[in-house]
Amino acid sequence: MDIRNDWSFEEIQAIYDKPLLELMYEAATIHRKHNQTGEVQVCTLLSVKTGGCPEDCAYCPQAARYHTGVKAHKLMDVDEVLAKANEAKQNGSTRFCMGAAWREVRDNRDFDKVLEMVKSVNQIGLEVCCTMGMLSGDQAKKLKEAGLYAYNHNLDTSEEHYDKIITTRTYQDRLNTIGNVRNAGISVCSGGIIGMGENDEARIGMIYTLATLPQHPESVPVNALVAVEGTPLEEMKRVSVFEMVRMISTVRIVMPKTMVRLSAGRLDMTTAEQALCFMAGANSIFAGDKLLTTPNPSFTDDMEMFRLLGLKPRAAFKEPQMEASEMSVTAE
Numbered sequence: 001m002d003i004r005n006d007w008s009f010e011e012i013q014a015i016y017d018k019p020l021l022e023l024m025y026e027a028a029t030i031h032r033k034h035n036q037t038g039e040v041q042v043c044t045l046l047s048v049k050t051g052g053c054p055e056d057c058a059y060c061p062q063a064a065r066y067h068t069g070v071k072a073h074k075l076m077d078v079d080e081v082l083a084k085a086n087e088a089k090q091n092g093s094t095r096f097c098m099g100a101a102w103r104e105v106r107d108n109r110d111f112d113k114v115l116e117m118v119k120s121v122n123q124i125g126l127e128v129c130c131t132m133g134m135l136s137g138d139q140a141k142k143l144k145e146a147g148l149y150a151y152n153h154n155l156d157t158s159e160e161h162y163d164k165i166i167t168t169r170t171y172q173d174r175l176n177t178i179g180n181v182r183n184a185g186i187s188v189c190s191g192g193i194i195g196m197g198e199n200d201e202a203r204i205g206m207i208y209t210l211a212t213l214p215q216h217p218e219s220v221p222v223n224a225l226v227a228v229e230g231t232p233l234e235e236m237k238r239v240s241v242f243e244m245v246r247m248i249s250t251v252r253i254v255m256p257k258t259m260v261r262l263s264a265g266r267l268d269m270t271t272a273e274q275a276l277c278f279m280a281g282a283n284s285i286f287a288g289d290k291l292l293t294t295p296n297p298s299f300t301d302d303m304e305m306f307r308l309l310g311l312k313p314r315a316a317f318k319e320p321q322m323e324a325s326e327m328s329v330t331a332e
């Protein structure tokens, strides 16, 4: 079988260490075999609750303890969120992801409001996604019942590098949330960030953990650190496109059917650089001129890029492409 969950660290390392063009060619070949190349999922982010977060994630402009100039904002109203979702839909997005600067979801009135948001965004035909921190099994079930399609909860880095980045919650906490999301039947979105001072082993380690979960995440965001002034990582040098391509290619090869999202950091990349990432198997982007708090290319610029590269937005609620060999199995 092509989809494997029994990868060893060394096997992934051997892939990651290949000469770059060889690696990219292999990733592009696997991408072509398993997915509709040229189709890119367009996803819009909205920060529904901004800043003032109690956590200490070293990369994050929303952590209350750093002075980054991000203005804290309480949970938005459902109507405002719905208006933004409609706007995103008009612009061609098929997935709408709502982010909250919380350590975890709590069972309170804010959660009831989030459930309302999920219901109404689902009703306009968008794939609804949330990223709101840790989640219990019960909360995941409630979100699923409200119509949640996907939940984003990143591993961010490898288990070994993790405590250099975050100390206020553990790697196991993250894995537990991912498990709760999976058990509730919600699509799992989990990836990480490169450019936080980690070495190659840490990058490979993160891919290893994701690729050996009982089921691969349906989507894996690969973020390049956006070094924000005031955070502990403000001085980090931005990653090169070759590092992004190496990361994306390896993710594509070990998780062939997963959506690989070229996430934060696109504003600093040229169209030619992004083209290499799509060639290497990236098939999803965040669109719209803002990520959560930092800028992102405009819809107009992205549509021009799509035109130039011959890419087209992927339809909502599309299941991974089946291969002929798998169809006979499922038809039984």
Ligand code: SAM
Binding pocket: 059, 060, 061, 099, 100, 101, 102, 103, 131, 132, 133, 134, 152, 153, 154, 156, 191, 192, 193, 223, 224, 225, 226, 227, 228, 264, 292
């Ligand atoms: N508070 C929730 C949580 O931490 O899960 C949800 C929002 S949090 C901002 C979502 C993800 O955004 C983080 O896990 C991290 O991977 C990514 N992120 C945050 N700040 C970033 C930055 N400066 N550069 C790149 N990615 C970033």
Ligand code: DTB
Binding pocket: 045, 061, 099, 131, 152, 154, 191, 192, 221, 222, 223, 226, 263, 264, 290, 291, 292, 293, 294, 295
């Ligand atoms: C993900 O992996 N990247 C997105 C989304 N999931 C939530 C967030 C990127 C945030 C970049 C910094 C900011 O805009 O605040």
Ligand code: SF4
Binding pocket: 053, 054, 055, 056, 057, 060, 061, 062, 063, 100, 101, 102, 103, 133
């Ligand atoms: Fe808070 Fe999430 Fe930012 Fe960490 S990444 S500080 S949990 S908003």
